Amino acid sequence: MQYLVSVIFDTDGLATQDEMAAIDAFNERLEAEGHWVFAGGLASPSSATVIDNRGGEALFTDGPFVETKEYLAGFWIIEAPDLDVALVLAAEGSRACNRKVEVRPFL
Amino acid sequence: MSVIDVREAITQAHREEWARVVAALTQRFGDLDIAEEAAAEAFATAVERWPADGVPPNPGAWLTTTASRKAIDRIRRENKRGDKQKEAQMLYDDDPPEPLGAIDDDRLRLIFTCCHPALAMETRVALTLRMVGGLTVSEIASAFLVQEAAMGQRITRAKAKIKAARIPYRVPSAEDLPGRVSGVLAVLFLVYNEGYLATGPDTDPIRHDLTAEAIRLTRLIRALMPEDGEVAGLLALMLLTEARRTARVSASGELVTLDEQDRGAWDAALVAEGHRLVRERLATGIAPGRYQILAAINAVHTSAHDVRDTDWSQIVALYDQLVRLDPSPIIALNRAVAVAELDGPEVALAAVDRLEDKLSGYHAYHATRADLLRRLGRSHQSRAAYDKAIELAGNTAEIAYLTRRRDQLG
Numbered sequence: 001m002q003y004l005v006s007v008i009f010d011t012d013g014l015a016t017q018d019e020m021a022a023i024d025a026f027n028e029r030l031e032a033e034g035h036w037v038f039a040g041g042l043a044s045p046s047s048a049t050v051i052d053n054r055g056g057e058a059l060f061t062d063g064p065f066v067e068t069k070e071y072l073a074g075f076w077i078i079e080a081p082d083l084d085v086a087l088v089l090a091a092e093g094s095r096a097c098n099r100k101v102e103v104r105p106f107l
Numbered sequence: 108m109s110v111i112d113v114r115e116a117i118t119q120a121h122r123e124e125w126a127r128v129v130a131a132l133t134q135r136f137g138d139l140d141i142a143e144e145a146a147a148e149a150f151a152t153a154v155e156r157w158p159a160d161g162v163p164p165n166p167g168a169w170l171t172t173t174a175s176r177k178a179i180d181r182i183r184r185e186n187k188r189g190d191k192q193k194e195a196q197m198l199y200d201d202d203p204p205e206p207l208g209a210i211d212d213d214r215l216r217l218i219f220t221c222c223h224p225a226l227a228m229e230t231r232v233a234l235t236l237r238m239v240g241g242l243t244v245s246e247i248a249s250a251f252l253v254q255e256a257a258m259g260q261r262i263t264r265a266k267a268k269i270k271a272a273r274i275p276y277r278v279p280s281a282e283d284l285p286g287r288v289s290g291v292l293a294v295l296f297l298v299y300n301e302g303y304l305a306t307g308p309d310t311d312p313i314r315h316d317l318t319a320e321a322i323r324l325t326r327l328i329r330a331l332m333p334e335d336g337e338v339a340g341l342l343a344l345m346l347l348t349e350a351r352r353t354a355r356v357s358a359s360g361e362l363v364t365l366d367e368q369d370r371g372a373w374d375a376a377l378v379a380e381g382h383r384l385v386r387e388r389l390a391t392g393i394a395p396g397r398y399q400i401l402a403a404i405n406a407v408h409t410s411a412h413d414v415r416d417t418d419w420s421q422i423v424a425l426y427d428q429l430v431r432l433d434p435s436p437i438i439a440l441n442r443a444v445a446v447a448e449l450d451g452p453e454v455a456l457a458a459v460d461r462l463e464d465k466l467s468g469y470h471a472y473h474a475t476r477a478d479l480l481r482r483l484g485r486s487h488q489s490r491a492a493y494d495k496a497i498e499l500a501g502n503t504a505e506i507a508y509l510t511r512r513r514d515q516l517g
Contacts, residue, residue, distance in 0.1 A: 001273050082275040083225060084283075105272045 001105065002037060002079055003086040005093055008100040009073035012044060019098050026096035030078060035089055041074035073099065077106075113158050120166040121150060125241030126327070128170050130213035132178055133276055139220070140266045141178050143238060149174035214239070215331045216276050218324075222291040223274050230265045231294045237262055239327075240320050250317055252307055288332070292341045292398065295325050299345050303352075306501030312356050313504075318349055336388050340399030343384035347405035350377035355504075362508035366414045378409045400429045419448040436465040444475060452482040470499035474509060486516045 015023065030036040045064040052059045064071065076093060080086040086103050094101045125146060132142035149170045163169035221234040229251070236242045236250075248258035268274070279287040302317025325342045332338050354372040357363050385406040388399050395403065404425045411417040426442035440462055447455035456479040459472070466472035477492035493513035500506050 003272075082273045083223075084275050084279070086272075087225065103272075107271070 001081060001086075002077055003083075003090075004104045004106065005076040005078060005086075005090045006072050006102045006104070007041075007074040007076075007093075007097055008070050008102060010070045015041070015097060019096070022096040022098075026093055029092075030076070030089070035078045035080060037077040037079055039074070039076040042072060045071045070100075110158060113162060116162040116166065117150070117153055117157060120153065120170060121241055122323075124167040124170050125150070126214045126217060126239045127167060128174050129238050129241075130217040131171055132174055133217060133220075134213045135175065136178050136182070137276070139238065139269060141181060142174075143266075145174040145178035145181065146170075148177040152177075212331050214327065215278050218291055218328065219278055219287055220269065220274060220276050222287070222294050223269070224287070224290055225272065225274060226265055226268065228294070228297070230261055231290075232297055233258060233261055234265050235294050235324070236298065236320065240324060242320070246316075250301065250314065252310075288335060289337065289396075291328065292325075292337060295321050295328070296341060296345075296398075298324075299348075303348060304502055310503070312360065312362070312502055313352055315352070318345070318352065321345060322349060336391065336393055337396040337398050339384050339388055340396060340402045343381045343388075343402035344398055344405060346377045346384070347381035347402060347409050350374040350381065350409065360504055360507060361511065362502070362504040364508070365408060370412060370414075373409065381409070382406055395428075397429065397432055400425055400432070404429075417448070419445055423449050436462045437469070437471075440466060440469075440472060440475060447479060447482075452479040455479055456483065468499065470496045470501075470505075473499065474505075477509070477512070481512070481516060489513075490516050 027036065027039060030039075045067075048064040050061040050063070050065045052061070074097070078086060078089055080089060083103070083105070086105075090101050090103045128146045128149065129139075129142045132145055133139050136142060152173055153166075153170065157163075218235065218239055221238050222231045226234065233247050233251075236247045237244065242250075244259045244262060245255045247262075248255040251258070278284075299318055299321035302314040302319075302321060305312060305314045305317075322342070322345050325338070325345055329335075329338050329342050350373050351365075351368060353374075354368040354370070355363055363369075381402065385399075385402050388395060389403075404422055407418055407421050407425070422445045423442065426438065426445055429438055430442060440459065443455045443458040443462075446458060456476065459476055459479065462472060473492045473496035477489050477496055480486075480489035480492055490513055493509055493516075497506055497509045497513070500509060
């Protein structure tokens, strides 16, 4: 079973050095214990482009698809047998990156 | 066997076996929705068949077998429709059966799943009453004053989340157990309080259906986890509160406060059972949690045959202990009520006034102030506080009481 752990943040600014070190340590643990699938940090929402090609001609729009105060700053995809395990890992991830996270199961 | 006897047997089987049937089927088929529907169908079949065929010698086994057949029928029907995702989405438990001793009961798994912290509190309450308590969706909806369709949707969404996010069907590990048990107790306490302090202009001041259901479910958890102190504490708290239920509302539907209650009308058997539980916990010598302290406070109250015999210094000492565990303003307010008896209304009023920032929207804050001001002879301020309390109160018996008190001011 895979879960998306989204990192939620509300101000500009990248992770500090301490946060990066904690994230690295957490990632290594995920790999060692077989939970690691993928992870990444994202550039700020203002760097996003929205594309709509449903009409045959691709329309490009500058900016994120929805303007919100809180935005997706990064994510993990983890492998866990059930939600209890995913919640424990997500709680550790939140502490490591020092941000709120959301857990959502893949179909 | 008469029709009435059969009906009684079905009611009894529903009370005793519903949770067991749902829990056993969830364990076997890995799906709450299938378990719930099949259990409901099995009981409907009993209503149809038992009057003609007679009540089976082992109703629980009959119901579980019948429900299992219904579940298999449904799974076959759905498999024919090619619902291949079903198996992948099933609730599952890949741990080998653990020797859990006293707490290895499917019903306990069911309770922990329904009270999972990833579900909203109101959802946990609804799901627990449906799956464990066996209340119908319409009963739960009317208990919480919401539309039946909305309540049905809340339960359906919860079952879908449990399945999609794979909330496990198991008793939490020893490490997580205390936190998770306290989550379950919070659900049961909320159900009890909703019954005991029912709100709404058209609602009975005490909803015995809800208080009784909360006690029944807490007894079940107590039977499943007899060593847990807080489970015992919550059960004792409910029993000692329930014991005073009939004395708490007058014939005219007005709240009767503890000091004015006819103590002879208290239920002596419930008081005795509550006291036994409190003594049992004291004897362990283990530091008590929140519910055990609240139960002990209620044990002191119910030990006094006359309000004048109440050991207020003991009650204040217990509140001091509680404040250290739970520094909430509501606990501080209740402590002040006890302080008024020990050190006088002036000292208590000063303590209550310090809570204004946090509690000015809470009717009991104003009701407590009104009473203290009345005792200090400050009628004008007391009246204003009663007005505010009446405006904020939701319980009909309490409004009637506060109104009379206000109107009696000189």
